[in-house]
Amino acid sequence: MRRGDRLFEIIEILRRSRGPISAQSIGAELGVTKRTVYRDVAALIAQGVPINGEAGVGYVLEPGFHMPPLMLTPDEIEAVVLGVQWVRTRGEPELARAADKLIAKLEAVAPEKYRTSFLQPSVSVAPVVTPAEVLGAAAIRGAIRRGRKIELVYADNAGRRTRRVIWPILLGYRDTSRIIAAWCELREGFRYFRTERIAEAAVLEAAIPRRMDLLRAEWERAMATERQRYEDGLTGGAGD
Template identity: 40%
Template sequence: MSRTARLLDLIQILRRHRYPIQGRALAEELSISPRTLYRDIKTLQEQGAKIDGEPGVGYILRPGFMLPPLMFSEEEIEALVLGAKWVSKRTDHRLGAAGRNAIAKISAVLPQDLRETLDVPGLLIGPGDFVAAGDTELALIRQAIRKETKLTITYLTLKEQKSVRTIWPLALAFFDRVRVVVAWCELRQAFRHFRTDRILKLSPSNERYPKRRKVLLKEWRQVEGIPAP
């Protein structure tokens, strides 16, 4: 393994841990000596990585350190581009534009040989139905999810009845034919799923819901029997 690849692996290992990890464990995972590990950590710190810690205590990588895209492997680039292209074709226009912008930014900083991976891709997104309209509403839903604020919606149920609900939006799921809001419903006092094409009216609010979204998502996964990502 080259030293560059080893430094990249070290950064990735540190990113996986939220709490300090012992140098001995890092060295074992990388199959290097503790002395080599300490040199690698010093090198990364000199390059701007915010690694806190010391021998015998453990090390942790603080947020904010960005690796140059040149250090992406070919498969990592393929994964990023495939995901961005899926977003550009299967979500709303604003997210789609963001996906195309991301691809353009990646392409701008890649060396020529890797840029060909973007110009002549070997992984393609298959055809599918684009879910039209509702871009404004989707933007408001995404904003409420980020800010953890309540939404009031007028919803058309499967029985074709209108129902006014106050919901706590937790996530937005994109399927080929529908988009679904995962939310806590104050009316039903339970988790519910709302198709965005059946939301007739949406009113945003600045009122935060009382629990953190992370906690609610964990509870929703437990109720639905969905394993954590």
């Protein structure tokens, strides 16, 4: 986490805390040491953020502190709310928590007259039931960010299982399912894998032997070619 993001997170932790909170608790939530929290809080105080601290008690953000207002229109707010609701109902717990934190941050810096758009939005997303998965979405996203291979046992439409090693590129979210776009070492090509059809899976420490930006660009070109072939088939070919 970048330091600027961490400073913002500390303010949000203090804002939502009902009482003094220790540097150890803040550090545990952010995944940093107490010493780092001490330095960050000192930096915030130097910037004029009214934080009071007492040894053995913890830190408190003085009432009345407000971040600069974020200028959003009602439509923009409801677009964010709709996206957050979608993630809450269709994303894994890690993304759902991140969505809740995002809403709290935006609500804190939005103009007062628009805050009811967060509390009482005019849009909503219907809940769904997602199928059980062997490998969680958070692990897949982590493998993509770290550029790591995934080994899995995958069942096709007929139920036949094969063991694959894939290079994950993108995790796609549908209403009730998730799909991994990846390079498949077995098939030597780009393939899609429905997560509910994965019978076994493990993220490997083996690194993907390609730069992710180049691999993704190659995948996008391959998908564009496939779409063009499909469209040509529907229209009878480009020359007709």
